[in-house]
Amino acid sequence: MIFRAKIKLTDPQIGADQMIPVTEQILKKVITPRPAESHKGNYGRVVVIAGSHTYGGAGIMSASAALYAGAGLITLISDLVNRTALHAQHPEIMFADWTDQKLVTQLIDGANVIVIGPGLGLDNQAQELLTLTLSQVINAQTLILDGSALTLLSQTPEKKIQSDAQLILTPHQEEWHRLSGLNIAEQTPAKNQEVLAAKFPESTILVLKQHHTQTYADGQIYENTSGSPAMATGGMGDTLTGIIAALVAQFKQPVDATVTAVYLHGLAGQVLAETQYVALPSQLILELPVLMAKYSLK
Numbered sequence: 001m002i003f004r005a006k007i008k009l010t011d012p013q014i015g016a017d018q019m020i021p022v023t024e025q026i027l028k029k030v031i032t033p034r035p036a037e038s039h040k041g042n043y044g045r046v047v048v049i050a051g052s053h054t055y056g057g058a059g060i061m062s063a064s065a066a067l068y069a070g071a072g073l074i075t076l077i078s079d080l081v082n083r084t085a086l087h088a089q090h091p092e093i094m095f096a097d098w099t100d101q102k103l104v105t106q107l108i109d110g111a112n113v114i115v116i117g118p119g120l121g122l123d124n125q126a127q128e129l130l131t132l133t134l135s136q137v138i139n140a141q142t143l144i145l146d147g148s149a150l151t152l153l154s155q156t157p158e159k160k161i162q163s164d165a166q167l168i169l170t171p172h173q174e175e176w177h178r179l180s181g182l183n184i185a186e187q188t189p190a191k192n193q194e195v196l197a198a199k200f201p202e203s204t205i206l207v208l209k210q211h212h213t214q215t216y217a218d219g220q221i222y223e224n225t226s227g228s229p230a231m232a233t234g235g236m237g238d239t240l241t242g243i244i245a246a247l248v249a250q251f252k253q254p255v256d257a258t259v260t261a262v263y264l265h266g267l268a269g270q271v272l273a274e275t276q277y278v279a280l281p282s283q284l285i286l287e288l289p290v291l292m293a294k295y296s297l298k
């Protein structure tokens with residue numbers, strides 16, 4: 001049994017010792033062998049809206065991570081300048097120009113999981129894409145908000161975020177500072193729970209990234225135990241968004257899938273750190289299918 005104590009949303013005394021540690025058992029529980037009679041449509045349609053002119057790599061890393069973590073069909077919606085670079089690396093991933101609003105709307109409508117934010121930037125185009133996405137998603141979909149999308153949301157702090165979709169937020173501590181108003185020293189479990197409940201729909205999952213990432217969901221807090229300082233490289237969080245998207249798309253239960261994705265990401269980093277001083281995101285994704293095969297066999 002991996003998950004222990006239940007933590008009440010309102011408990012002001014919640015401390016680090018009451019978090020639920022996540023271990024490799026979660027991989028065995030969630031990652032299951034693929035049924036022989038299945039096809040790409042069974043493993044989810046993921047759309048990644050990411051990667052501006054300046055931060056093209058972020059979109060490519062997110063979409064590539066979704067590919068290696070097993071999503072059935074993936075489309076990167078991005079600045080047109082990123083298309084050739086994407087296809088030079090991963091022709092398996094489809095591409096759409098993010099200025100084509102009709103196509104973007106169709107792709108969002110057809111997706112099971114949408115990622116928005118890695119390297120999105122903060123300009124009008126980015127804001128329009130975020131507004132369109134938030135208004136377009138429905139309750140059968142999962143929307144993962146990361147990077148620039150979180151920074152854009154924090155520019156209207158008075159507004160409670162409304163969305164019918166299952167939301168997953170993946171801020172690092174500074175992004176959570178901008179969103180929550182809590183500086184890093186104030187980011188205690190109780191305060192984080194309080195702000196999450198006040199500003200976001202009840203089902204929202206918060207993945208607060210750090211050395212031992214904390215996932216807040218259903219009134220509980222899961223503390224990740226995998227990972228390595230070798231992972232402290234730009235693009236590592238962009239990569240996590242794709243892994244979460246792929247696992248939600250395949251294994252459906254969003255809390256389990258998210259906690260598993262965070263653990264798997266850290267474990268892949270740890271595997272690289274056994275022989276490397278630094279773990280690059282583009283190397284980390286190569287470990288994912290290997291680890292997933294290993295743990296699916298129990």
Ligand SMILES: NC(=O)C1=CN([C@@H]2O[C@H](COP(=O)(O)OP(=O)(O)OC[C@H]3O[C@@H](n4cnc5c(N)ncnc54)[C@H](OP(=O)(O)O)[C@@H]3O)[C@@H](O)[C@H]2O)[C@@H](O)CC1
Binds near residue numbers: 146175237
């Ligand atoms: N190759 C690409 O295309 C890449 C594209 N990217 C995209 O760029 C966009 C901007 O994202 P961003 O994270 O780089 O910048 P920003 O939001 O200003 O935050 C940095 C500030 O936060 C602070 N900080 C505090 N705690 C922290 C923590 N635990 N983890 C991390 N930071 C922490 C930190 O503190 P300091 O370094 O000063 O100590 C600093 O002051 C975004 O869309 C992203 O997806 C990147 O992924 C890189 C590769």
Ligand SMILES: Nc1ncnc2c1ncn2[C@@H]1O[C@H](COP(=O)(O)OP(=O)(O)O)[C@@H](O)[C@H]1O
Binds near residue numbers: 228229233235
């Ligand atoms: N020292 C560390 N130990 C474990 N994980 C780390 C460490 N440093 C960074 N990470 C992980 O790397 C990722 C960094 O995310 P983020 O800051 O959003 O990166 P980026 O935006 O550059 O892609 C998070 O998942 C975080 O948990």
Ligand SMILES: [Mg+2]
Binds near residue numbers: 146147172237238
């Ligand atoms: Mg980031």
